[in-house]
Structure formats: structure tokens, C-alpha cells
Amino acid sequence: MSVPKVSKICCIGAGYVGGPTCAVIALKCPHIQVTIVDLNQARIDAWNSSDFNLPIYEPGLEDVVRATRGRNLFFSTDVDGAIRAADLIFVSVNTPTKKTGIGAGYAADLNYVEKATRRIAQIATSSKIVVEKSTVPCRTAESMRVILEANSKPDARFDILSNPEFLAEGTAISDLVSPDRVLIGSLQTHEGKEACKALSEIYANWVPQERILTVGLWSSELSKLAANAMLAQRISSINALSAICEATGANIDEVAHAIGKDTRIGPKFLKASVGFGGSCFQKDILNLVYLSESLHLPEVAAYWRQVVEMNEYQKRRFTRHVVDTLFKTITGKRIAVLGFAFKADTGDTRESAAITIIKHFMEEKALVTIYDPQVEHEQIWMDLQEVSPTFTLQQIKRQVQIAPCALDACAEAEAVVIATEWKEFITLDWEAIYEQMSKPAFIFDGRLLVDSAKLAKIGFKVSSIGRGAEVTA
Numbered sequence: 001m002s003v004p005k006v007s008k009i010c011c012i013g014a015g016y017v018g019g020p021t022c023a024v025i026a027l028k029c030p031h032i033q034v035t036i037v038d039l040n041q042a043r044i045d046a047w048n049s050s051d052f053n054l055p056i057y058e059p060g061l062e063d064v065v066r067a068t069r070g071r072n073l074f075f076s077t078d079v080d081g082a083i084r085a086a087d088l089i090f091v092s093v094n095t096p097t098k099k100t101g102i103g104a105g106y107a108a109d110l111n112y113v114e115k116a117t118r119r120i121a122q123i124a125t126s127s128k129i130v131v132e133k134s135t136v137p138c139r140t141a142e143s144m145r146v147i148l149e150a151n152s153k154p155d156a157r158f159d160i161l162s163n164p165e166f167l168a169e170g171t172a173i174s175d176l177v178s179p180d181r182v183l184i185g186s187l188q189t190h191e192g193k194e195a196c197k198a199l200s201e202i203y204a205n206w207v208p209q210e211r212i213l214t215v216g217l218w219s220s221e222l223s224k225l226a227a228n229a230m231l232a233q234r235i236s237s238i239n240a241l242s243a244i245c246e247a248t249g250a251n252i253d254e255v256a257h258a259i260g261k262d263t264r265i266g267p268k269f270l271k272a273s274v275g276f277g278g279s280c281f282q283k284d285i286l287n288l289v290y291l292s293e294s295l296h297l298p299e300v301a302a303y304w305r306q307v308v309e310m311n312e313y314q315k316r317r318f319t320r321h322v323v324d325t326l327f328k329t330i331t332g333k334r335i336a337v338l339g340f341a342f343k344a345d346t347g348d349t350r351e352s353a354a355i356t357i358i359k360h361f362m363e364e365k366a367l368v369t370i371y372d373p374q375v376e377h378e379q380i381w382m383d384l385q386e387v388s389p390t391f392t393l394q395q396i397k398r399q400v401q402i403a404p405c406a407l408d409a410c411a412e413a414e415a416v417v418i419a420t421e422w423k424e425f426i427t428l429d430w431e432a433i434y435e436q437m438s439k440p441a442f443i444f445d446g447r448l449l450v451d452s453a454k455l456a457k458i459g460f461k462v463s464s465i466g467r468g469a470e471v472t473a
């Protein structure tokens with residue numbers, strides 16, 4: 001068997017990964033027709049919208065879609081048609097943490113992956129390369145293979161590859177255009193290696209060969225969980241140190257800079273924060289914890305679980321510090337929360353630290369005003385309802401407001417909390433904000449974003465994560 005020729009690609013799942021990933025493939029491979037399909041009609045309509053009001057906010061994404069949509073990139077709800085036509089199918093559906101049943105709270109819910117796999121087996125009338133793009137537990141490809149083989153038509157054979165995605169939201173397009181590496185896992189059989197070559201050739205249209213790593217299937221699957229666990233572990237480590245800094249007068253930025261200069265450690269992912277968020281870190285570590293427990297490795301499970309526990313501690317510690325500083329009560333006090341997304345340059349709020357912090361503020365009966373430049377208001381209400389099921393939406397709205405700009409959010413507030421590292425918060429008219437706030441005016445910088453000395457000069461009482469005593473004028 002020779003390397004299969006790929007002229008048509010189907011991507012199942014038009015979300016944060018499927019959309020940008022396959023849009024960039026379409027951009028870089030004009031000779032390949034790429035169809036991204038989803039069951040969610042509203043999402044597909046947004047991808048197809050005439051004013052390019054795309055379902056996700058990602059810098060540079062609109063330009064890529066403008067250049068390719070209708071040329072060799074198509075969005076559709078015709079899942080079966082796209083499966084039938086494709087030579088290669090990416091499975092890029094969601095794999096959230098299970099909420100109920102065996103492994104609830106830890107294991108990945110593989111229901112969406114299984115449904116997509118069964119659909120492929122049912123519909124395909126010719127051979128396909130099926131690529132796991134979703135983040136899945138180690139050996140999921142084996143389950144996919146069994147399902148596909150048990151249900152396939154006589155002329156259809158399937159080769160399964162693992163090709164985890166490493167893009168980060170907010171920088172997805174540059175990560176995809178210039179990835180640190182592309183990882184492809186395959187069975188080490190002749191057919192597996194040929195399928196791997198077919199996918200490598202697609203990436204080779206723009207990714208240098210030395211950055212395309214080909215490994216075994218299980219190594220590829222595990223590497224994705226491992227990469228996220230290692231990245232999150234760095235953040236929990238620096239956040240643990242930030243607590244020591246606050247208690248001793250050391251400065252976490254100085255510590256991070258000093259240790260990051262060691263080339264064995266490196267400077268990235270050492271920014272102390274109010275806690276990591278996003279749809280991946282927590283989910284993937286919990287998945288690794290579950291995997292370790294399933295493999296009867298309780299010490300390994302406990303080690304990784306601690307990364308998530310430290311993150312929860314950091315969020316609790318931050319809220320407690322706000323309450324303590326505001327004279328041990330925030331009941332009825334106005335608090336402006338700047339930022340609701342889990343990081344800057346995205347409208348995504350999944351597992352955002354802001355959600356947990358605001359929940360704690362609501363429990364303390366504070367009056368919260370939120371401003372975020374990208375997050376849809378409906379999303380904020382949905383997130384707050386989900387995190388506080390004992391509150392009705394009406395009750396939430398009595399305590400929480402959403403402001404159209406940062407200045408409005410801060411008006412008459414007693415404290416400003418910076419929860420997301422949006423650049424625009426650095427250059428706000430802080431003097432005007434100070435004028436409008438109750439005094440003493442507090443700022444709690446959960447992202448080490450603003451110039452605390454400058455703000456202290458204006459009159460603010462500034463408190464930054466991982467910095468000793470509060471900076472005041």
C-alpha cells in the first residue's frame with residue numbers, strides 16, 4: 001500500500017480547535033478541500049455569516065476565514081455528506097470532564113468522540129484516515145479502532161492517527177501557522193506509517209520537517225495530557241511561591257525573573273496569577289489523575305491532583321485577601337471586576353478564575369460590576385447561574401451588573417479587581433477612575449498587570465499577587 005492521497009478533509013467539530021485548525025490547513029493547502037461540520041446549526045451559521053461574525057473571537061482568525069471560505073473551506077451541518085466525501089477526517093469534538101457516573105469529576109466524557117466515530121463507521125463507503133484531534137485519555141485510539149472495524153462496510157478500511165492540538169487560545173492563529181511542533185502518533189504497522197506520512201505531508205506544506213514529530217499512538221495521546229499537566233504545574237508552582245512572597249516581602253516577578261534566567265527552567269509560564277483557567281488545564285490534569293488511579297498508581301495521581309488543588313487554593317486565597325483588606329467585610333460594597341474571560345484575547349470563559357472569584361464575592365453579599373471587552377453578556381449570566389445554583393437569575397442580577405466599559409464598571413466602587421490580563425486595562429485613565437471611586441480606593445491586581453507604583457502615586461491602595469505589603473502613596 002502506498003501513501004494515501006488526501007484531497008478532501010472533513011473536520012467533525014467546529015469549535016475553538018476544529019475551526020481555527022482546519023481554517024489554517026485550508027489557507028496553507030489551497031489544493032485540499034476542507035469541510036468543517038458540526039451538529040450545532042447556530043455555530044455553523046455564525047461561521048458562514050456574511051458579516052464574518054464568527055462564533056469565536058481569536059486574533060487573525062477572521063482574515064484566514066475571509067481568504068478561504070467558499071474557496072476551499074466550507075462550513076456545514078451535513079456531517080454525513082462530508083464524511084462520505086473525505087479522505088481524511090479530523091475528530092475535533094469536545095471531551096469535557098464527566099459530571100456523573102463512573103469517574104465523575106475526573107474522567108473525560110468520551111461520548112461525543114464515540115458518537116462521531118460510530119457515525120464515520122456507519123456512513124463511510126470507502127477507506128479513510130481518522131485523526132484524533134480531540135484531547136483524549138491514553139489508548140482511546142484503540143477503542144475507536146474497535147468501533148470502526150466492527151461497524152465498517154466491506155470496502156472501507158480505517159487507519160487511526162493521533163494528532164493532538166497544542167494551540168493556546170488568544171494566539172491560536174500564530175500557534176498554528178508557526179507551531180513549536182506537530183505531533184503525529186500512529187500504529188507502527190506498514191499501513192499506520194503510510195497514514196502518518198499522508199498527514200505529515202499536509203503539515204509539510206508550511207511546517208518545517210524537523211518540527212513534525214512522528215511517534216507511537218499511545219505516546220502521542222499521553223504527550224498531550226503531559227504537556228498540559230507540565231504547563232499547569234509551572235503556574236501552580238509559581239502561585240505557591242507567590243503566597244510565600246506575600247508573607248515575606250519578596251516579589252514574585254523578581255523571583256520568576258531570577259529563576260527563569262536558568263536556561264534549564266526558562267522564562268515562560270512563570271506569571272503568577274489569580275489562578276489558571278480555560279477548558280483544558282483542569283480537565284486534562286483530572287483526566288491524568290483518573291488515568292493514574294485506573295492504573296493503580298495512587299502516588300502519581302496525588303502528585304498531579306495537587307496542581308489543581310493549588311489552583312483552587314490560589315483563587316480562595318485571593319478572595320480572602322480582598323475581604324480581609326476591605327476591613328473584613330464586603331457586604332453591600334461595590335466591587336468592579338475587570339475581565340471575565342479566562343485569559344486575554346479570547347471571549348472564552350470556560351473555567352475562568354473570574355467566575356469563582358465573583359461567586360465568592362456574591363456569597364459575601366458584595367455588589368459586583370463586571371466589564372470584559374469580549375465576553376458576551378449572556379455568557380456571563382449563564383456562567384454565574386451555573387456556578388451558583390442556589391441563586392436565581394433574578395437574585396444574581398440584584399447583586400451583579402455588567403458595564404459597557406471599564407470606567408463605568410469602576411464608578412463609585414470601593415475596590416477594583418483585575419481578573420484578566422487584557423492590555424487595555426494597563427492604559428485606562430486611572431486618574432479619572434480614582435476620582436469616581438469611594439475612598440480609600442483599592443486595586444487588587446490578580447494578573448500583575450498594572451504599574452502599582454504609578455497607581456499608588458495617584459492615591460490607590462494597590463495589592464498585587466505575590467508582592468509583599470500593599471503599595472501606597
Ligand SMILES: NC(=O)c1ccc[n+]([C@@H]2O[C@H](COP(=O)([O-])OP(=O)(O)OC[C@H]3O[C@@H](n4cnc5c(N)ncnc54)[C@H](O)[C@@H]3O)[C@@H](O)[C@H]2O)c1
Nearest residue numbers: 013014015016017038039040093094095112116134135165
Ligand atoms: N480549546 C482549546 O484551546 C483546545 C486546544 C487544544 C485541544 N483542545 C481539545 O480539542 C477538543 C475540542 O475542543 P474545543 O474547545 O474545540 O471544543 P468546542 O466545544 O468548542 O467544540 C466542539 C464542537 O464539537 C461539536 N460536536 C460534538 N459532537 C459532535 C458530533 N457527533 N458531530 C458533529 N459535531 C459535534 C460540538 O457541537 C462543538 O461545536 C477537546 O478535546 C479539547 O480538549 C482544545
Ligand SMILES: O=c1ccn([C@@H]2O[C@H](COP(=O)(O)OP(=O)(O)O[C@H]3O[C@H](CO)[C@@H](O)[C@H](O)[C@H]3O)[C@@H](O)[C@H]2O)c(=O)[nH]1
Nearest residue numbers: 165166167168169235269270271273276277278280342343
Ligand atoms: O504564566 C502563566 C501563563 C498562563 N496563565 C493562565 O493559564 C491559563 C491557560 O493559559 P494558556 O495556556 O495560555 O491558554 P490555553 O488556551 O488554555 O492553552 C493551554 O491549553 C490548550 C488546550 O489543551 C493547549 O493546547 C495549550 O498548549 C495550552 O497552553 C490562563 O488562565 C492564563 O491566564 C497564568 O496564570 N500564568
